[in-house]
Every structure is written in C-alpha cells, then in structure tokens.
Amino acid sequence: MSRPATAPAAPSIESTGLVLSAVRKQYTVGPVTTEILKGVDLGVRQGDSLAIMGGSGSGKSTLMNIMxxxxRPSSGSCLLGDRDLLRMDDDERSDLRNRRMGFIFQAFHLLPHLSAWRNVALPLVYRGVSVLEARRLAVEMLERVEMGDRVDHRPSQLSGGQQQRVGIARALIGRPAIVFADEPTAALDRDTGCEIMDQLLRLNSEEGITLVIVTHDRGVARQCSRLVRLENGVIEESAPAPAGPPGGAPG
Ligand SMILES: Nc1ncnc2c1ncn2[C@@H]1O[C@H](COP(=O)(O)OP(=O)(O)OP(=O)(O)O)[C@@H](O)[C@H]1O
Ligand SMILES: [Mg+2]
Structure with a gap:
C-alpha cells in the first residue's frame, strides 16, 4: 500500500484499550436457548494485531460483532477506556462505530449498485461530509490500496481481491482506531489473500491501526502479534506468534 507523505498519525483507541469481561451471549430460537459465549475475557490494546481462531460455530463472528x-452481549461488560459501551444508547454506539471503527468482511459486503468510490465514500456521507469532498477522499483512499484505476467500477466488475481492496478502503476512510476483519481472506485465492494480509499488517505496523482478525488460516494468524482461540465459549490466549510484524504489542 502506498502511503501518502501527509498520512496523519493513526487515531488511538483509549490507552487502556477495549476490554471485555465475563461476556456471555445466548440465542433463543424457538424453544431452544444456546449459550455461545460463556464468559469471555479479552483485552485489545492499542497497536495490537490480534488473531481470533476457533472452530466453525464457536462464536467468533458473534464475539467480533459485540466488540x-x-x-450486545446477554451479560458482561465492554469498556473502551473508561466508557461503558453497554450503557450507551444505539445512537451513541452507531456514532462511535462510525467514527472509531472499520469493518472488513469475508463476503466484502459492498453495495452492488454503487461504484467503488461510492461504496468507499459511504461512511463519510453518513457523517454528513459533502459528496464532492467524500469523493475526493474516497478516490485518494482507493489510490492507496492500488485501486485508483477502478474507482467507477461496480463490485460485479471487479475481481474478489479488488473487491476486498475496496472493502479495506471503505474500512479506512473514516480513519478508524481499530479495524475488525472477519475472515478477510477466506474468499480469496492464496496469493491474493497474502496481498490483502500484507496490506492489513502494514496498516498496523506503519500506521498503528489496531487490528482484530478472525481467521481459520494459521498462516494469517501467525503474522499477527497475538493469537487467541475461542473454544467452548471462552478465550484461550496462545503464546505470542513467533513471526509477528514489527510494531505490534507482544501478547
Ligand atoms: N442471530 C442468531 N440467532 C441464533 N443463533 C445464532 C445467531 N447468530 C449466530 N448464532 C449461532 O451462534 C453460533 C456461533 O455463530 P458464529 O457465526 O459466531 O460462529 P463463527 O465462529 O463465526 O463460525 P464460522 O467460523 O463458521 O464463521 C452458531 O451456532 C450460530 O448458529
Ligand atoms: Mg464467522
């Protein structure tokens, strides 16, 4: 990823980071209630690149959606610095999400009828930025992920890897402190997945953006500075990944 000379320092998440304690989540479908998260304790510190692994159905996406x-969890606490995320109303939560967080999804989740730049610009438009300014910033961001020659393409006119680059640009346009990526490389071939991971890790090491990545891929997890596993509804922290990128906090 090319970095503009004027790239500002990454905004920080609060110095104490994002801290989940005793988080439980249960779902009730018909007569059956299933507890998916059974008391998750997990802290994410600024500058972490944290990989979350665990079997299919173990609750990784559920956990990431709460973070x-x-x-919302069924019980437990989620703090960002001294702010209690569970006491915020939905408007405050949306605002915080829009301003501080970015999201990247396995299936890209781009709006099919919008061009690449309009997809990327959406978070800014939601903030009330003018369309002209949002377009300028979106094109700049697309250039950073080497998609400057595809700004008017719609998702169906792009390859999977290109769509994920647009997804990354959309996640970054609001200058988030923390980026959540749920299996960002799972729909991509190996080489393209490696390129996407390189981009994400560079954001972490060069710009200090905190990364939380859900993955089934050990190779991806090994590149992160911390690895945790979600098993039986709780978090198990593994030893720090040996070959983590520079700049990541130790686990
Ligand atoms: N809205 C919901 N209502 C009921 N059950 C749900 C809901 N969302 C998730 N679940 C259940 O919670 C469990 C965990 O789902 P989740 O999507 O978090 O798993 P995951 O670890 O991300 O799996 P995968 O690796 O396959 O993506 C699953 O058994 C799923 O059926
Ligand atoms: Mg999932």
Whole structure:
C-alpha cells in the first residue's frame, strides 16, 4: 500500500484499550436457548494485531460483532477506556462505530449498485461530509490500496481481491482506531489473500491501526502479534506468534 507523505498519525483507541469481561451471549430460537459465549475475557490494546481462531460455530463472528458494537452481549461488560459501551444508547454506539471503527468482511459486503468510490465514500456521507469532498477522499483512499484505476467500477466488475481492496478502503476512510476483519481472506485465492494480509499488517505496523482478525488460516494468524482461540465459549490466549510484524504489542 502506498502511503501518502501527509498520512496523519493513526487515531488511538483509549490507552487502556477495549476490554471485555465475563461476556456471555445466548440465542433463543424457538424453544431452544444456546449459550455461545460463556464468559469471555479479552483485552485489545492499542497497536495490537490480534488473531481470533476457533472452530466453525464457536462464536467468533458473534464475539467480533459485540466488540464492533453491532450486537450486545446477554451479560458482561465492554469498556473502551473508561466508557461503558453497554450503557450507551444505539445512537451513541452507531456514532462511535462510525467514527472509531472499520469493518472488513469475508463476503466484502459492498453495495452492488454503487461504484467503488461510492461504496468507499459511504461512511463519510453518513457523517454528513459533502459528496464532492467524500469523493475526493474516497478516490485518494482507493489510490492507496492500488485501486485508483477502478474507482467507477461496480463490485460485479471487479475481481474478489479488488473487491476486498475496496472493502479495506471503505474500512479506512473514516480513519478508524481499530479495524475488525472477519475472515478477510477466506474468499480469496492464496496469493491474493497474502496481498490483502500484507496490506492489513502494514496498516498496523506503519500506521498503528489496531487490528482484530478472525481467521481459520494459521498462516494469517501467525503474522499477527497475538493469537487467541475461542473454544467452548471462552478465550484461550496462545503464546505470542513467533513471526509477528514489527510494531505490534507482544501478547
Ligand atoms: N442471530 C442468531 N440467532 C441464533 N443463533 C445464532 C445467531 N447468530 C449466530 N448464532 C449461532 O451462534 C453460533 C456461533 O455463530 P458464529 O457465526 O459466531 O460462529 P463463527 O465462529 O463465526 O463460525 P464460522 O467460523 O463458521 O464463521 C452458531 O451456532 C450460530 O448458529
Ligand atoms: Mg464467522
């Protein structure tokens, strides 16, 4: 990823980071209640690149959705610095999500009828930035992920790797402190997945953006500075990954 000379320092998450304690989540479908998270304790510090692994259905996406303020736990606490995320109302949570967090999804989740730049610009438009200014910033961001020659393409006119670059640009346009990526390389071939991971890790090491990545891929997890596993509804922290990138905090 090319970095503009004027790239500002990454905004920080609060110095104490994002701290989840005793987080539980249960779902009730018909007569059956299933507890997916059974008391998750997990801290994410500024500058971490944290990989979350665990079997399919273990609750990784559920956990990430709670950390990313897209869902609420059944009980437990989630603190960002001294702010209690669970006491915030939905408007405050949306605002915090929009201003401090970026999201990257396995299936890209781009809006099919919008061009690349309009997809990237959306978070800014939600903030009330003018379309002209949002376009300028979106094109700049697309150039940073080497998509400057595809700004008017719609998702169906792009390859999977290119769509994920657009997804990264959209996640970054609001200058988030923390980026959540749920299996960002799972829909991509190996080489393209490696390129996407390189971009994400460079954001972490060069710009200090905190990264949380859910992955099934050991190779991806090994590149992160911390690795945890979600098993039976709780978090197990593994030893720090041996070949983590420079700049990541030790686990
Ligand atoms: N909205 C929901 N209502 C009921 N059950 C749900 C809901 N969302 C998730 N679940 C259940 O919670 C469990 C965990 O789902 P989750 O998507 O978090 O798993 P995951 O670890 O991300 O799996 P994968 O690796 O396959 O993506 C699953 O058994 C799923 O059926
Ligand atoms: Mg999942």
């Amino acid at each position: 990313g303020l897209m869902d």
